[in-house]
Amino acid sequence: MNVNGVEIEDTFAEAFGMKATRLIVTADTAAWARHAAVAMTGFATSVIACGCEAGIERTLSPDETPDGRPGAAVLIFSMSGNELAKQVLNRSGQCVMTSPTSALFAGIAGEDKIKLGASLRFFGDGFQISKLFGGKRYWRIPVMDGEFLCEEYTYVSKAVGGGNLLILARSRRAALAAAECAVEAMRGVEGVIMPFPGGVVRSGSKVGSKYKALIASSNDAFCPTLKGVTATKLTPDVEAVLEIVIDGLTEKSVAAAMHAGMAAICELGAKGGVTRISAGNYGGKLGQFHFHLRKIFA
Amino acid sequence: MSGLVLTLRDPPAQRVDMSALTPDPLAGRKLDFVAALTLPCGNRKLRVDELFEVSGTPVEPRDKARITIRNASPKLDRIGSAMVAGTIAVEGDAGAYAGFGMKGGRIEISGNAGPFAAAVMSGGEIAIGGDAGDCLGSALPGDRRGMRGGLVTVAGNAGARIGDHLRRGMLLIAGDAGPYCGARMTAGTIAVLGRAADFIGFGMRRGTILLAREPERMPATFNDCGSHELHFLSLMFEYARGRGAAFAALDGFGCRVRRLGGDRGVGGLGEILIRDA
Numbered sequence: 001m002n003v004n005g006v007e008i009e010d011t012f013a014e015a016f017g018m019k020a021t022r023l024i025v026t027a028d029t030a031a032w033a034r035h036a037a038v039a040m041t042g043f044a045t046s047v048i049a050c051g052c053e054a055g056i057e058r059t060l061s062p063d064e065t066p067d068g069r070p071g072a073a074v075l076i077f078s079m080s081g082n083e084l085a086k087q088v089l090n091r092s093g094q095c096v097m098t099s100p101t102s103a104l105f106a107g108i109a110g111e112d113k114i115k116l117g118a119s120l121r122f123f124g125d126g127f128q129i130s131k132l133f134g135g136k137r138y139w140r141i142p143v144m145d146g147e148f149l150c151e152e153y154t155y156v157s158k159a160v161g162g163g164n165l166l167i168l169a170r171s172r173r174a175a176l177a178a179a180e181c182a183v184e185a186m187r188g189v190e191g192v193i194m195p196f197p198g199g200v201v202r203s204g205s206k207v208g209s210k211y212k213a214l215i216a217s218s219n220d221a222f223c224p225t226l227k228g229v230t231a232t233k234l235t236p237d238v239e240a241v242l243e244i245v246i247d248g249l250t251e252k253s254v255a256a257a258m259h260a261g262m263a264a265i266c267e268l269g270a271k272g273g274v275t276r277i278s279a280g281n282y283g284g285k286l287g288q289f290h291f292h293l294r295k296i297f298a
Numbered sequence: 299m300s301g302l303v304l305t306l307r308d309p310p311a312q313r314v315d316m317s318a319l320t321p322d323p324l325a326g327r328k329l330d331f332v333a334a335l336t337l338p339c340g341n342r343k344l345r346v347d348e349l350f351e352v353s354g355t356p357v358e359p360r361d362k363a364r365i366t367i368r369n370a371s372p373k374l375d376r377i378g379s380a381m382v383a384g385t386i387a388v389e390g391d392a393g394a395y396a397g398f399g400m401k402g403g404r405i406e407i408s409g410n411a412g413p414f415a416a417a418v419m420s421g422g423e424i425a426i427g428g429d430a431g432d433c434l435g436s437a438l439p440g441d442r443r444g445m446r447g448g449l450v451t452v453a454g455n456a457g458a459r460i461g462d463h464l465r466r467g468m469l470l471i472a473g474d475a476g477p478y479c480g481a482r483m484t485a486g487t488i489a490v491l492g493r494a495a496d497f498i499g500f501g502m503r504r505g506t507i508l509l510a511r512e513p514e515r516m517p518a519t520f521n522d523c524g525s526h527e528l529h530f531l532s533l534m535f536e537y538a539r540g541r542g543a544a545f546a547a548l549d550g551f552g553c554r555v556r557r558l559g560g561d562r563g564v565g566g567l568g569e570i571l572i573r574d575a
Contacts, residue, residue: 026529066536067529103529127567129504131487131530132447132466133537140530149530 001294005270006277008262008293013164014281015289018047018077019084020159020249021114022057022107025096026071030059036099037072040091044076045196046245048205048216052078052087053161053247055193066105067149073107075193077161077247084156085114092150093120097141103149108249110155117141117150160289163246163254165261166204166222166278172240174273176200179242181268182261189260191253192246204243207282219280238275251289255296262297301364302332303354306390309371310349312340313393317376319346321363321384321403328356360384363403372412378405381422394431397424400448413457414438419467420446425453425541432457432476435469445469445486453544458495461488464505468534472544480507483568487534491547502561502568508534509572510547512556516570520560525574527553 001008025040027033037056044054057073065071076091078084096104097120104116117139121128124141130152131138137152165182169175183199186192194200209217220226221233222241234241244261248254265274279293302324315338324332333347346352350367357363363384367377370390378386379398388396391409395417402422407415413431416424417438430452435445436459444463451470458476461469464486474492481497483505491510499507499517508531531553538548555571 067532068536069529129506129569130485131506131534133468133533138530138533140528146526147528147530149533 003266006266006274008297009276009278010294011279012281013279013291014287015160015162016287018159018161019081020075020077020157021154023074023154024065024071024105024107026065026067026069026103028101030070032101033071036096036102037074039095040074047079052076053195055195057193067103077159081156088114089119092116097148100145105151106154108155108157110157112156113153116154117152120150157249159249160251160254161247163258163291164280165244167242168238168276169240170237170273175240175242178265178268178272178274181264182244185260185264186257189257191249192257194244194246196245199244201243201245255291258291259296300354302357303366304350306350306369310339310373313373313375314339315376316374317379320378320381321357321365322382324357325359325363416445416450419448421448424450427453429454430456432459434460436462451541470538499561499570501564503566505568507570512572519563520558520570521562523557523559525556529553
């Protein structure tokens, strides 16, 4: 399949089942809501070493938040419910509660709970106050700028992690420009995040390593400087490859984001320096979700 | 579906215990069955159809259940006592103990409610269109367990000792509240949009009393903690929204309040929040 001079490879992205939650961070101003959300989603690019993958889903206007203030919706993904609970609690306590004027709410419904205020309330040292409105409990924790308002629980959703696109281009500059366009388009899709810096990753990995201590190592088949010395998947005209990893609350949302990204890249076309769109997989044996590029873009 | 309709024939000479007429036990029962039930009235028992004209349709199960009491009298006590689901609509006044020990469902009283309405209530909602008597949402005398959940709205005024020993839930009073409002509270929320009388929050340990204006006399055992913007109020107002014109004042209430902590006379950590425009 060739669209506007860009080859869409007949391959698929292989993704995994994950656990996720959505949190709503609010503050007096959009800027401070963003500071809190950025801190909360920091160091959360990959579960390989961060414990979770997280990102800002979108910013929220005051009429979209529980307390009528500007906010941000944050998605956090982890490989297990227990790890997710640990990450959410640590990040809520250290990154949101500490951020001036902030408040924190669940942004998703479900049956399995994760403690937010239910644990953070102990910081109040006995001065914390609980309020129950419409079946939801909130904790008011006294802090130095007033009160940190925090919903008692957030909830866990099944999710999909590891949807991806590989952008192969004639130059690094072209690959980056295409990746930026794709990420911008994907940000319009609800329920997904692209957890890497700016949504883009350059150090794509393969499973395993020649070194026993490592569980992942550089994806040499897509490293342009190794074209002549490894079983490369690159053609001679490819100078750089960038990857966009997508985590989503549903299979559908991940597919929608991949579609949006591919459409944006193809719109740039071969004139933009992109030669091919590919995807990373492990032969289909490890991940339960397979996103076939050509099916998605058909 | 109109549900069961009970139209009071004449105001009863004695007080009537209405606690048998709640939706759950009557679900699916025919009108004849309801008519033959007996209710304590003074020192006698009277058939329901001696007191009421029974009409409408059999009560549906659970949340769809609806019982309407027409020409209601303040001598009809314990309306909706211990009810768990469905709706009881009272057209007129209700007597004492309306919604006593109520666990769920909704009671709508178009007129006034007598004393001890919502006492020991643990869930559901009571909407009182007129005034509420003394001890709304309170514990019984000598008991230390007050209201433990649910929402009560009063479009008019409320009497003395509302929310005595309140543990959870919310009382929302559009008008004035009598003395000892929120006395001995241990948690929960009371909002008074009119005036609050003396001894507010007496012996209060925890919980919140929100006032639209400062009482004429504030207890000396509440200490001023300053003026603050408390954003939980926006959640509370959102929860309370849509309860009728009497509560429209909540829309412009804002989140800035003066916080007074107490009752320090008993080492309490409760709060009286006064609107700070």
